[in-house]
Amino acid sequence: xxxxxxxxxxxxxxxxxxxxxxxxxxxxxxxCAHHQKGSRVAALxxxxxxxxxxxxxxxxxxxxxxxxxEMGKMEEAIADLRQAAKSLNQQGATTDSQQVLRVIxxxxxxxxxxx
Numbered sequence: 001x002x003x004x005x006x007x008x009x010x011x012x013x014x015x016x017x018x019x020x021x022x023x024x025x026x027x028x029x030x031x032c033a034h035h036q037k038g039s040r041v042a043a044l045x046x047x048x049x050x051x052x053x054x055x056x057x058x059x060x061x062x063x064x065x066x067x068x069x070e071m072g073k074m075e076e077a078i079a080d081l082r083q084a085a086k087s088l089n090q091q092g093a094t095t096d097s098q099q100v101l102r103v104i105x106x107x108x109x110x111x112x113x114x115x
Contacts, residue, residue: 006037024050028060035063040071058087062100074111078104 013030016023031046047064050057065080081104088097 006033009033010037022053024053024057027053028057028063031060031063035067040067043067044071056087058084058091061087066103069107074107077107081107 010030010033013026013033016026017030020026027046027049031043031050034040034043034046044064044067047060047067050060051064054060061080061084065077065084068074068077068080081100085097085100085104088094088100
């Protein structure tokens with residue numbers, strides 16, 4: 001999709017948002033492009049925009065959860081991934097839900113708790 005031209009994709013999605021700032025797909029895809037470019041904060045901002053407009057967007061919870069994990073925000077990562085797993089389970093996508101729950105367990109197993 002973005003094929004190594006993240007900057008061009010970001011410009012295209014930004015332009016699309018100028019025409020329609022409710023375009024969830026443009027926010028999500030721009031967030032993915034920012035993430036691929038290494039702009040984590042910008043990606044997080046775009047994923048937050050998606051969830052403000054559609055609080056049930058499972059793919060964004062997964063993407064934002066994984067982004068939080070990369071940023072070292074483990075509690076936020078687990079919360080987002082739990083929401084995704086819950087929604088997937090409610091939709092009957094139990095295999096996908098189980099995959100997300102395995103990611104949560106991996107995060108927990110790698111997280112050192114200091115007390």
